[in-house]
Amino acid sequence: MFQAIWSQYFPPKPTFTEKDVPPGSQVGKVFIITGANQGIGLELVKMLYPTGATIYLAGRSQSRIEAAIQQVASSSDSPTPATLKYLHLDLNDLTTIKASAAAFASQEQKLDIIWNNAGIGGNPNGTTTAQKIEGHVGINCIAPLLFTQQLLPQLQEAARTASSGSVRIVWTGSLAIESFSPPGGLQYEYLETGATTNSKRDYASSKAGNFFLAVEAAQRWGKFGITSVCQNPGNLLTNIYSHQPRLLMLLVKLLLYEPKMGGYTMLYAGFTEEVAAEMEKGNGAYVRPFGVLAPNGRRDLYEAVREGKASEFWGWCEKIYQPYV
Numbered sequence: 175m176f177q178a179i180w181s182q183y184f185p186p187k188p189t190f191t192e193k194d195v196p197p198g199s200q201v202g203k204v205f206i207i208t209g210a211n212q213g214i215g216l217e218l219v220k221m222l223y224p225t226g227a228t229i230y231l232a233g234r235s236q237s238r239i240e241a242a243i244q245q246v247a248s249s250s251d252s253p254t255p256a257t258l259k260y261l262h263l264d265l266n267d268l269t270t271i272k273a274s275a276a277a278f279a280s281q282e283q284k285l286d287i288i289w290n291n292a293g294i295g296g297n298p299n300g301t302t303t304a305q306k307i308e309g310h311v312g313i314n315c316i317a318p319l320l321f322t323q324q325l326l327p328q329l330q331e332a333a334r335t336a337s338s339g340s341v342r343i344v345w346t347g348s349l350a351i352e353s354f355s356p357p358g359g360l361q362y363e364y365l366e367t368g369a370t371t372n373s374k375r376d377y378a379s380s381k382a383g384n385f386f387l388a389v390e391a392a393q394r395w396g397k398f399g400i401t402s403v404c405q406n407p408g409n410l411l412t413n414i415y416s417h418q419p420r421l422l423m424l425l426v427k428l429l430l431y432e433p434k435m436g437g438y439t440m441l442y443a444g445f446t447e448e449v450a451a452e453m454e455k456g457n458g459a460y461v462r463p464f465g466v467l468a469p470n471g472r473r474d475l476y477e478a479v480r481e482g483k484a485s486e487f488w489g490w491c492e493k494i495y496q497p498y499v
Contacts (some may be wrong), residue, residue, distance in 0.1 A: 390487075
């Protein structure tokens with residue numbers, strides 16, 4: 175595990191970049207990027223803007239997303255610009271998720287790739303969602319699963335005519351999985367407390383949960399031609415550290431990379447043929463920064479998958495969000 179952690183603190187340079195997704199190459203494709211108004215989500219939008227795709231920037235603040243759209247559009251003179259659209263999505267409130275998916279479905283018949291990028295990390299103890307669910311697992315796992323479930327018809331429609339392995343769900347992991355998640359990835363006695371009690375552990379558990387959801391989605395939806403993959407974008411200087419002490423950040427910054435590097439990890443997870451080949455083997459692919467296909471360093475998570483823990487977590491999430499479907 176030490177080697178896996180070390181390789182993610184000091185990852186190799188990206189080998190898959192925007193040059194591998196050239197201008198005009200995604201005309202007719204439809205994407206959703208959650209949390210796209212800032213950080214690595216915005217960097218991914220910038221990379222994809224010249225491709226000609228239709229890209230939905232999903233988030234809570236219409237004004238912030240519209241400002242991001244204006245920023246991207248004004249900084250590019252691409253001859254095949256993407257169509258950028260706002261999609262309201264509040265992962266903090268399960269009562270809104272179905273309406274967000276319905277708003278997308280009213281405009282599009284298919285969905286080629288969704289990057290479940292939005293989330294929270296390291297939030298203070300006591301953090302909860304609108305439904306009083308522990309904040310990290312609620313926002314990072316439960317709401318994204320509900321949103322993705324609601325979009326399954328559009329993903330299936332895209333897969334009917336798309337090339338093999340190109341329709342994808344990209345979930346977001348973290349180095350915190352290896353560093354701070356409990357044995358087996360999850361301990362329900364902490365998830366069910368109703369509030370964050372240990373921010374590092376609870377965040378890491380939610381990221382392990384994302385890995386489980388990626389593996390389970392591959393098992394459940396692979397038969398439809400849908401590829402599911404979990405990626406760790408890398409240790410990046412984003413607002414995920416906004417709750418950390420200033421003195422700590424002076425030290426942590428030395429190990430952080432610019433958000434664009436995380437955008438390359440997400441680009442790789444969304445487009446490289448290596449991921450599709452891995453999924454054909456029946457495995458849940460994991461992507462390390464900045465675009466390296468390699469297993470997660472926590473072997474106990476793979477044992478947990480074999481024991482049915484990923485399916486168990488999927489069912490636990492469904493039970494919680496069932497009243498809001």
